[in-house]
Amino acid sequence: MSAQTFFIGFFGLAAVWFGVVVFRTHSMVRSALALLFSQTALGALFLSMQAEFLGVLQIMMMATEMSIMAIFMVMFMMDPGGLGEMDMTHQKRLSLAAGFVAFAAAVAAAVFVDWGPVAGVAPDAAQQTHDLGIELLGRSMLIFETAGVTILTAMIAATAVAMPAVKRIGNK
Amino acid sequence: MTTVLVLLLLLAAGTYLVAVLEAWTASGRFRLAGPVVAGIALLGREFIVPRKPDRIFFEVAPVLLLLSALLAAAVVPLTPDLIITDLATGALFINAALVYVLVALLMAGWGPNGAYAMIGGWRFLGQLIAYAMLIVMPITAVVMRAESLLTTRIVASQAGLWNIVYQPLGFMLFFVAAMALAFLPPFDLPTAKAELAGGVEAEYSGVRLAIFRLGRLALIVTLAAAAVVFYLGGWQGPWLPPWAWSAIKILAVCATMLLAGRAMPRVRDADLLHWCWILGIPLALLNIFLVGLLVLVLP
Numbered sequence: 001m002s003a004q005t006f007f008i009g010f011f012g013l014a015a016v017w018f019g020v021v022v023f024r025t026h027s028m029v030r031s032a033l034a035l036l037f038s039q040t041a042l043g044a045l046f047l048s049m050q051a052e053f054l055g056v057l058q059i060m061m062m063a064t065e066m067s068i069m070a071i072f073m074v075m076f077m078m079d080p081g082g083l084g085e086m087d088m089t090h091q092k093r094l095s096l097a098a099g100f101v102a103f104a105a106a107v108a109a110a111v112f113v114d115w116g117p118v119a120g121v122a123p124d125a126a127q128q129t130h131d132l133g134i135e136l137l138g139r140s141m142l143i144f145e146t147a148g149v150t151i152l153t154a155m156i157a158a159t160a161v162a163m164p165a166v167k168r169i170g171n172k
Numbered sequence: 173m174t175t176v177l178v179l180l181l182l183l184a185a186g187t188y189l190v191a192v193l194e195a196w197t198a199s200g201r202f203r204l205a206g207p208v209v210a211g212i213a214l215l216g217r218e219f220i221v222p223r224k225p226d227r228i229f230f231e232v233a234p235v236l237l238l239l240s241a242l243l244a245a246a247v248v249p250l251t252p253d254l255i256i257t258d259l260a261t262g263a264l265f266i267n268a269a270l271v272y273v274l275v276a277l278l279m280a281g282w283g284p285n286g287a288y289a290m291i292g293g294w295r296f297l298g299q300l301i302a303y304a305m306l307i308v309m310p311i312t313a314v315v316m317r318a319e320s321l322l323t324t325r326i327v328a329s330q331a332g333l334w335n336i337v338y339q340p341l342g343f344m345l346f347f348v349a350a351m352a353l354a355f356l357p358p359f360d361l362p363t364a365k366a367e368l369a370g371g372v373e374a375e376y377s378g379v380r381l382a383i384f385r386l387g388r389l390a391l392i393v394t395l396a397a398a399a400v401v402f403y404l405g406g407w408q409g410p411w412l413p414p415w416a417w418s419a420i421k422i423l424a425v426c427a428t429m430l431l432a433g434r435a436m437p438r439v440r441d442a443d444l445l446h447w448c449w450i451l452g453i454p455l456a457l458l459n460i461f462l463v464g465l466l467v468l469v470l471p
Contacts, residue, residue: 027226029282036275056261060268063275064304067297070278081285083224125260129321 007048015041023088028080031088032070036062052125053132176256183245186393186419187386190426194389197430211382219378222284229283233276233372234380237387240272241394248397249324251407251414262323263315266398267308270353273391274300277355277362277372280384284375292371296362298441299352302448303359306349309456310342313463314402327406334405338466341459343403345452350395350429352444354388357433361441396425 018038022031039062046055074080089095123131136144191207203209221230246269247262249255259265274296281293315321317338318329336343352359363371376384400406400421407414409421 029229029278030226033229033275033279052259053261053264056259056264056268060264060271063268063271064300067274067278067300071294071297126320126322129260 004048004050008045011041011045011048015039015045026079026083026085026088028073028077029070032066032073035069036066039066050122050125051128053129175254179245179250179254179256180242182250182419183242183390183393186397186422186426187389189423190389190392190430193423193427194430197427197434214377214382214385215379217378219380220375222286222375225285225375226279226283229279231283231380233280233283234376234383234387236272236279237276238383238390239387240269240276241387241390243269243272245390245394245397247323248394248401249327249406250397250418252324254415255324258322258324261321263311263321263326263402266323267311270307270391270395271300271304273353276387280372280376281362286375288368288370288374289372292362292364292368292374295441296355296372298445299355299359299361302441302445302452303349303352306345306448306452306456307353309453309460310339310346310349311402313339313342313460316460316463317467323401327401327408330405331408334408335403339403339459339463341455342463343399345456345459346399346402347429349448349452350399351433354392354395354429356392356429358436358438359433359444360438361444364438366438392426392429393422396422396429399425 015038018034018041021034022038025031025034040059043055043058043062046052046058049055077086079086122128188207191210192202192204195206196202221227244266246256247259247265249258277296278293281289281291281296283289314326314335317335318326320326320329330338355362361371362368363373368374373381373384397418400418404421404425406421407418409417412420
């Protein structure tokens with residue numbers, strides 16, 4: 001077994017384990033940061049698959065996003081510290097079924113999709129960054145921009161909803 | 173392996189000098205033995221653990237702070253050869269490593285189960301939302317000129333003209349944002365001695381506090397080194413050898429950062445957010461636009 005295979009397996013298992021931890025803890029901050037480390041393990045998984053730019057990007061983006069999620073979880077949950085031992089799971093049967101179906105669908109996609117010929121050697125990291133840039137600003141521009149504008153709209157909408165009504169009406 | 177050891181030793185030496193400098197800017201006394209005395213004093217004290225802490229966060233936070241500064245330092249070149257790893261995503265990797273400063277401070281804030289620490293930790297999250305774009309966007313402009321994310325290429329791209337002259341606006345934004353990232357005064361909101369009794373540091377003592385403070389000093393050195401690589405031509409300079417130029421520039425940036433904040437009152441978190449988003453981000457976009465024009469127009 002090569003070192004690459006070992007690390008891919010290791011970080012894959014780490015990602016799954018931290019994903020499990022998200023639901024095993026009672027503390028909202030622990031839960032959010034466990035999700036962060038699950039995503040960081042995915043970033044490390046990318047790195048061990050020689051996708052350097054994607055790996056570093058994943059490790060960078062998730063740290064900010066999950067930290068921000070942590071404060072939202074603390075604000076909105078009734079027992080953020082977890083001292084009351086609130087159960088993190090609900091609708092167990094439905095969740096189990098949904099989880100199983102999603103897992104089966106992912107496995108089916110992995111097995112049955114024709115992925116084309118497997119690349120023998122990954123291009124070097126600088127070339128990958130270059131190719132990714134060309135892809136994002138070329139063929140994938142529309143998807144990229146649609147996603148960007150959708151997120152921006154959601155951000156503006158969320159900010160508008162969060163602003164107190166008094167200020168919006170104003171009394172000047 | 174030797175490169176790693178040499179760079180770690182240099183980082184330790186830099187950290188020590190910055191500790192001396194910081195004590196000097198704060199108290200006016202220049203004592204070379206000061207950090208040693210302070211370190212021994214910290215190790216000699218009782219290691220207090222607060223009641224009902226989140227033990228994992230409490231123990232991990234100081235180590236994570238130090239680790240993120242060290243990881244970021246791994247892609248910063250002191251000479252063309254003196255670099256731990258010249259990653260093809262170097263400029264991005266510095267960011268990725270330094271974001272974990274936020275995670276460390278959140279852990280240090282939440283872990284000890286204390287009000288002051290918690291306020292300090294969440295404050296730093298707000299601070300990140302203010303400064304983060306002002307770190308990333310000026311670096312984007314630097315990368316645009318170098319046409320590479322490799323830190324050594326970024327230094328090489330400044331051979332004719334340093335970026336501090338080529339894109340002064342970017343340098344100013346990056347400098348301020350770096351001070352906010354290292355929570356130096358006047359951006360020391362998460363620690364704020366006067367109002368939060370130390371904030372995220374408040375519940376730490378003994379060896380954990382020593383590691384926390386070491387991590388913070390290493391962070392200042394790493395950020396100064398990053399500023400030198402991105403804007404001050406890295407190791408370039410006449411007469412002296414490259415490593416000497418790197419060392420002089422890094423210490424000069426550290427001293428400027430430490431001195432700049434001393435005369436200013438602490439910025440309120442809401443004001444910091446306001447100014448960073450109303451003024452900082454438009455200026456950073458303008459900087460990207462101007463650099464884009466220069467890259468196209470100049471040969």
